[in-house]
Amino acid sequence: MAGIDSLSAAQIAAGVAAGSFSAREVARAALDAVGRRDGSVGAFLQVSADLAFEAADRLDAMRAAGEELPPLAGVPLAIKDNMNLVGTRTTCASRMLADYESVYTATCVQRMLDAGCLPIGKANMDEFAFGSSTESSAFLPTNNPWDVARVPGGSSGGSAAAVAAGEVTLALGSDTGGSIRQPAALCGVVGMKPTYGAVSRYGVVAFGSSLDQVGPFGRSVEDVALAMNALVAGGRDPRDGTSQDCHADFLEHLDDPIEGKRVGIIPAFMEAAGLEPEVKAAVESATRALEAQGARLVEVDLPHLDAAIAAYYVIGPAEAFSNLARFDGVRYGYQEADCANLSDQSSRSRANGFGAEAKRRQMLGAYLLSSGVYDKYYYAAQKARTLITRDYEAAFKAVDAILMPASPRTAFKHGEISDPTQMYLSDLYTISLNIAGNGGVSVPVGLGADSGLPVAAQLVGPAFRDRELLVFARALERAFGTAVVAPAFAGEGGELA
């Protein structure tokens, strides 16, 4: 019998529906893979075996009763630990929420469970999603399955690593400045940030409310399309005021040819300082692969994208400061004992509950929102946002998708980037999409010629055209092959009995 990591989401669901194996056997195999592999990877903060078996038994009972099974029946799922799921803690990888028990379930998680996924566990992340390496987790580092001396990227590093190591088939992440696409690139898996508003954020701990979006990781574009179907099923979520009705079948046109489609390239992006030669070469080869399938390359100019990083580090910290003000140690979260008064309790609880980067971002946000500073930076950043959005709108009159790098470099070593402001440049190619709101997907395009580590290209689409975006991602996959489990972990445990 096959190992769990050799099967796609569709194959697992079909196998469960056909009775080739039970959902309980899948749960057992996935948990065995986690048990054998996660000591070296560190993708999980919690393993929710009981919930996985309960979900599996419900599916097996449905099959026994002759009922039709949902489309992702039995597919193992990792959930980023900023998403609430009743029966688990939701820690945001922070001491602040180390003991926080979820009291309700996030819509995105519920929709994946309704589609039949088995919740294997909660995945590690940068604390409160502040970071690009998962090194700011208060609990443990996550290692890149392709080289455990290196980081998986972040902030959804646990989710990306769990998929890359074959511990799960699908994972959920959140992306505020690149936190799905950059770790997907560094771990060699497919990661999609849908258009802002496409997926409900209800029950996801907020970081930057005008930037945050939830999306899936998988080892194939088809798996990601299946996850997107589940996430948008049910349409608009009334519990998230920004949620839009994006109901669509992401599988329906997935294999459509791209012949005659127009793909935008941005020459200035390929000359940016900090872009590693092997990443540049890989993105150029992705460009040629799309051209070979009949796409027409069109040079586009996005003149205001230079402002994206500065705009992001105004808007993001300002929104984070506002959102994280709720963690005062009273209703939930870490509380310092024996404080003289409420103000002292709040200041000391926040000082000892938050890690260094979470404090830095909030301090920056507090400064940017203070009197006299707010007018200077915040308004300027929101004006730059208008111009960046207009740049994308103009570009998408001329092209159907834009191809660019996802991360300027391959996975770096633990501790290699210690200067926080240098770390911020990791999101050079991803940040502008969060500012404009458009969808983007990181697709593996082989291994770097110098490092032997995964390299990725990023495809960007017009707002709310995420289904069409995956058609381009599938075209890249046709050329470069489906992502594979990191060789050091493939087949280790996880046998379907």
Add this chain to the structure above:
Amino acid sequence: MALTEAEVRGIAEYARIALSDEELLEMTAYMNDAVGILEPILQYMDEDVSPTFHPIGELSNVMRADEPDDARALSIDDALKDAASVRERSFRVPSILGEGGDR
């Protein structure tokens, strides 16, 4: 103009984050680095465009009748479950004003 330690101390008080003297030094250095990378944004202040505060335009607040919704409301037990300090089905806090007093 560089932020001084005294200014950063003031921001920390506003942000309700207690900083040790050593942390204050590190934070001041960071704040000045971070504000430095934000400088390019200042040139956009005089752009003749409206600011965009949100990727989705024309959003409005979600309003409903001011009535309890039992299906959505947390039970008191659930609401108190994650609190570090509880007394008689209430969140327990230290004195709001001054030093000490009844907790």
